[in-house]
Amino acid sequence: MAKKKKFRVTYLRYAFQIAIIAILVYLALGYGERTFEAYCPFGGVEALYGLFTTKNYTCALGEANMAMFLGLIALVVLSKKSFCGWICPIGAVSETANRLGFRMRGKKHWLPPKVDKALRLLRYPVMIIILYYTYKIGDLIFRGYDPFYLIFSGFGDYALGIWSILLMLFLLAISFIISMPFCRYFCPLGAFQDLLSWMGISRIYRNKETCIDCDLCDKACPQLIEVSQKDKVKHIDCTNCLECVEVCPVKNCLEMRMF
Numbered sequence: 001m002a003k004k005k006k007f008r009v010t011y012l013r014y015a016f017q018i019a020i021i022a023i024l025v026y027l028a029l030g031y032g033e034r035t036f037e038a039y040c041p042f043g044g045v046e047a048l049y050g051l052f053t054t055k056n057y058t059c060a061l062g063e064a065n066m067a068m069f070l071g072l073i074a075l076v077v078l079s080k081k082s083f084c085g086w087i088c089p090i091g092a093v094s095e096t097a098n099r100l101g102f103r104m105r106g107k108k109h110w111l112p113p114k115v116d117k118a119l120r121l122l123r124y125p126v127m128i129i130i131l132y133y134t135y136k137i138g139d140l141i142f143r144g145y146d147p148f149y150l151i152f153s154g155f156g157d158y159a160l161g162i163w164s165i166l167l168m169l170f171l172l173a174i175s176f177i178i179s180m181p182f183c184r185y186f187c188p189l190g191a192f193q194d195l196l197s198w199m200g201i202s203r204i205y206r207n208k209e210t211c212i213d214c215d216l217c218d219k220a221c222p223q224l225i226e227v228s229q230k231d232k233v234k235h236i237d238c239t240n241c242l243e244c245v246e247v248c249p250v251k252n253c254l255e256m257r258m259f
């Protein structure tokens with residue numbers, strides 16, 4: 001049965017992502033009481049580690065990071081990697097660039113599946129190394145390589161500048177041919193969420209009785225998940241972005257449910 005035209009929930013998602021980027025740019029330009037860094041949940045992972053080991057907050061971290069971190073844990077348990085799909089600016093930028101690449105090239109991902117699978121494991125050693133050296137040195141060693149920090153700090157001087165723009169363009173260019181490269185291969189916050197994402201209570205369910213195997217859901221998924229092959233999407237990279245649900249032409253064939 002054909003679906004009626006309806007309001008797309010994903011428009012809300014795009015609006016949300018744009019609003020978050022606007023707020024971060026506002027903070028990065030020096031307005032607001034705290035710097036944008038105070039709102040990074042991975043700062044909370046590092047802060048927690050520092051609190052346990054040295055009883056102090058590491059470097060520029062503080063209570064706001066811890067609050068973000070605890071909120072992130074609740075969100076992952078409730079709705080998998082929704083933070084990545086709905087809030088994170090790096091995810092939003094990479095996804096948009098890859099969608100554009102797909103429209104122009106007809107292909108989302110340039111790397112062969114085996115290489116991609118092996119590279120995805122890289123994010124775990126990256127997370128472990130960062131946490132270890134944060135503890136050893138007592139400084140945020142990842143800062144200098146973190147696109148979130150580099151872009152929104154203007155490479156450390158808290159003024160968005162030419163280097164921020166160049167890094168953004170580089171990320172866009174790579175994301176054009178590889179689906180979400182930083183997220184897939186390097187992001188320590190993504191790796192941390194993997195620890196809990198598999199148990200996320202809300203997930204996408206497919207009704208295989210009504211599915212017409214059109215594969216539109218696979219093409220729409222920014223995380224390259226083969227939705228059309230699953231009864232329920234348990235994949236740790238699912239962000240509950242609802243792109244697959246929105247494109248499915250069969251009413252209620254794909255839906256997000258709890259349990």
Ligand code: SF4
Pocket residue numbers: 083084085088089090091092182183184187188189190191
């Ligand atoms: S994997 Fe990391 S960079 Fe990518 S969207 Fe998630 S938190 Fe952001």
Ligand code: SF4
Pocket residue numbers: 204220221222223224225227233237238239240241242243244245
């Ligand atoms: S499976 Fe669906 S909800 Fe999950 S990331 Fe892919 S498109 Fe988004």
Ligand code: SF4
Pocket residue numbers: 206210211212213214215216217218227228247248249250253254
């Ligand atoms: S888009 Fe819907 S009908 Fe098409 S393959 Fe996916 S679940 Fe099946």
